[in-house]
Amino acid sequence: MSQEAKALDVTIMGREFRVTCTDEERADLLRAVDYLDLKMRDIRDAGKLVGTERIAIMAALNIAHELLKLQVPGGFDLGGLKRRIHEMQSTIDSALSAQDKLF
Numbered sequence: 001m002s003q004e005a006k007a008l009d010v011t012i013m014g015r016e017f018r019v020t021c022t023d024e025e026r027a028d029l030l031r032a033v034d035y036l037d038l039k040m041r042d043i044r045d046a047g048k049l050v051g052t053e054r055i056a057i058m059a060a061l062n063i064a065h066e067l068l069k070l071q072v073p074g075g076f077d078l079g080g081l082k083r084r085i086h087e088m089q090s091t092i093d094s095a096l097s098a099q100d101k102l103f
Helices: 023-046 052-070 078-100
Strands: 006-012 015-021
Touching: 006 023, 015 023, 023 052, 052 078
Parallel strands: none
Antiparallel strands: 006 015
């Protein structure tokens, strides 16, 4: 079941951006926006970098490093596993809600 993507206005370090996402993705996207905004503000407030572009690149590097630390040596991707579990849970919930209509 694919949902239609809708425009969503978000603010990161005082700047407005328009992104698209489905209703299903909205909560995760807003959490990601909040996380990125926090990381960028932390870097800016540390005073070591000037310029939004440099701050964004450093934040991206820090977040990428955090992601890579979640991956266990040997190819096991913890983040990927969590995403798959979430997808399976959604599939199960959809199947069970359809069953409720039978009774």
